[in-house]
Each structure stands twice: as structure tokens, then as C-alpha cells.
Amino acid sequence: MAKIRYVIVGSGWRSEFYVRIAQAMPEQFEAAAMLCRTSEKAGYMHEKTGVHATTSEAECASLKPDFVIVAVNKTDIFKVARYWLNKGFPVLCETPAALKLEDLEDAWQLQCYGARLQVAEQYHLFPQYEAAIKSVQDGLIGDPCAVDLSVAHDYHGVSLIRRMLGAGFENASFIGKRFSFPVLETGGRNGIILDGEIVNKDRIRLDIEFESGKVGFYDFSSVQYHSLIRSTGYRIQGTKGEIKDGKITCMDNGNHIIRDLTWENPFASYGLTDDEAAIARLLSRMKTYIETGEEAYPLREALQDAYFAILMDRALLHPYELIQSESQMWS
Numbered sequence: 001m002a003k004i005r006y007v008i009v010g011s012g013w014r015s016e017f018y019v020r021i022a023q024a025m026p027e028q029f030e031a032a033a034m035l036c037r038t039s040e041k042a043g044y045m046h047e048k049t050g051v052h053a054t055t056s057e058a059e060c061a062s063l064k065p066d067f068v069i070v071a072v073n074k075t076d077i078f079k080v081a082r083y084w085l086n087k088g089f090p091v092l093c094e095t096p097a098a099l100k101l102e103d104l105e106d107a108w109q110l111q112c113y114g115a116r117l118q119v120a121e122q123y124h125l126f127p128q129y130e131a132a133i134k135s136v137q138d139g140l141i142g143d144p145c146a147v148d149l150s151v152a153h154d155y156h157g158v159s160l161i162r163r164m165l166g167a168g169f170e171n172a173s174f175i176g177k178r179f180s181f182p183v184l185e186t187g188g189r190n191g192i193i194l195d196g197e198i199v200n201k202d203r204i205r206l207d208i209e210f211e212s213g214k215v216g217f218y219d220f221s222s223v224q225y226h227s228l229i230r231s232t233g234y235r236i237q238g239t240k241g242e243i244k245d246g247k248i249t250c251m252d253n254g255n256h257i258i259r260d261l262t263w264e265n266p267f268a269s270y271g272l273t274d275d276e277a278a279i280a281r282l283l284s285r286m287k288t289y290i291e292t293g294e295e296a297y298p299l300r301e302a303l304q305d306a307y308f309a310i311l312m313d314r315a316l317l318h319p320y321e322l323i324q325s326e327s328q329m330w331s
Contacts, residue, residue: 119302141238161216176206
């Protein structure tokens, strides 16, 4: 397969994922350039990553990348993605697709008129979660009816819930509350913290009930991403069994079966984390998408994730008030 070349718009923490993937797998990926807002930032990112960094949009366009990655602040993601789509480039943007319903509708219309937009929703491609979802789809626990999820925030979390339940584009109701608890800081994006302080962190509890009666119980605090003392976990319950944190318990032909799910990080030999490996798979699929139209992560799925995240936020602004979704143009 020909090497995939891309330009990265943005210079934040997420943008460096795409640099590391290219550096780990140079035979498959090439980060042709990073587009930064200031010359100081461009100099810093070039020194830090070794990738050519510039403030010139024209220079980035002249490199004729296969596609453009938009990894900017989420409040600007859709605006920047639309800019590059209007220039004729395929775009893979970071999550969420947009923060406003009207922008989600605009994104769908852009694709309907030929723009090539994909969203880098990666959690369903984490090896363990992918194995769990496949086991549900294979019927190993019967019809899935409920998911307890404490794995990822907002659109990532609801993406997993919808896929684990096989809920598709069903409408749903949302009810919940935001809490705040003190916790010792033990880690962050830059690594382990040994002298952290006790700080207040939000914890969100939401019940998401789909029109079929299936329910997602969402429970998450951002501290879980980098903490030594706060874990993540999930449980999928079906009519014949359940999957909990990588272990499946079910009834099969009258036999009680307990076994571990099996999965493999396909890029472990390259030194990539599960998160980076999932993104690498999306990058690989972008080439196919551009050539054949087969989507890396269907845009309508990403729009539904972002729409549900909007409703989750709305439910938290009105604790214990039921918020109801409506069918959208992409659903």
C-alpha cells in the first residue's frame, strides 16, 4: 500500500498522536507538516517532533497531502474542518464533529454534496472494546439490554454504549446529575504525579434509555484517564450472560461458561498504545475511504455521538429532568 501523507492542523496534545504514529510506522504514514498558529509554536513543535512546522496554510496546501487532519480546540474543529473541505481536501477531524446542532446538520449537508469528512472516533477500535462488541454481535450473551460504562467521556462514552447495545440510531432519553468529589491527583497527560494535591473533580452519572428499552448507565470523571487510584470499567448484560472488564460469563447449550475475551493490539510491535493503535487503524482506513468511499467511521455515527453529547450536557444543566432526543437528518 502506498504511504499515506497527511498535514496536521493544530499543535496540541492530540496532534502529537499523529506525529508519533508516523514516526513509528514510516513505511505506512508520513506527517508532511504541522500547521501552527504562531511562528514561535511552529519552531517549538519542529524542535520537539522533528516534523516540518509552519504557519502558512498555502504551504500546507501546496504539499498536496492525501488528507488533512484537524486537531484543534473543539470549539473550532468544525469551522477549521469546513475551511479545508471547501478547499477540496478530504478531512479527518478530531472529536467531536461539532458542538452545535446546526453545525452537525451542516456537516451532513457537506457530505451529501460531496465533501469527504470523517471523524476520528477511536474507542470502539481499542482491542478490548472491539472484542467485547464483536462478542455481543456474535450473540454470545444473547440480546444485550444494559451497559454500565465508566470508560470515556461524552461522545466517546455514548459511542461505546450505542455499539455495545446495538442501539444504532434509536432515539433516547437522558437523565442525570453532575457531582463533585475531592481526589488526590496522581497523574496527568505528562505522566505520573508524585506530589499532587487533593482537588475537586466532577463525576457525571447519566441514565440513557433507548426507545427499545435498552439502557446505558454512564458514569465518568475525567480524573480516570490518568489516575493511579481511579479505575475504568464496563459491564454489558444480555439475556444469556454478561461481559465485564474483559471476562465473559454466559450460558451456552446448557453449559455455564466463564472465560477471558481474547484480543490483540495489532500495532503493539511498533510501540503504540491502544489509543494510538486505534488512531492508526483510522488513518489506514482513510486511504480506502478516499479511494472507494468506504467510511473509516461513518459520519452519521459521529454526528449521532456528538448530538447525544449535546443532550447529555443539556441533561446536566437540568438535573433529574428528562431530556429526549429527536430523529435527525442523518439518522
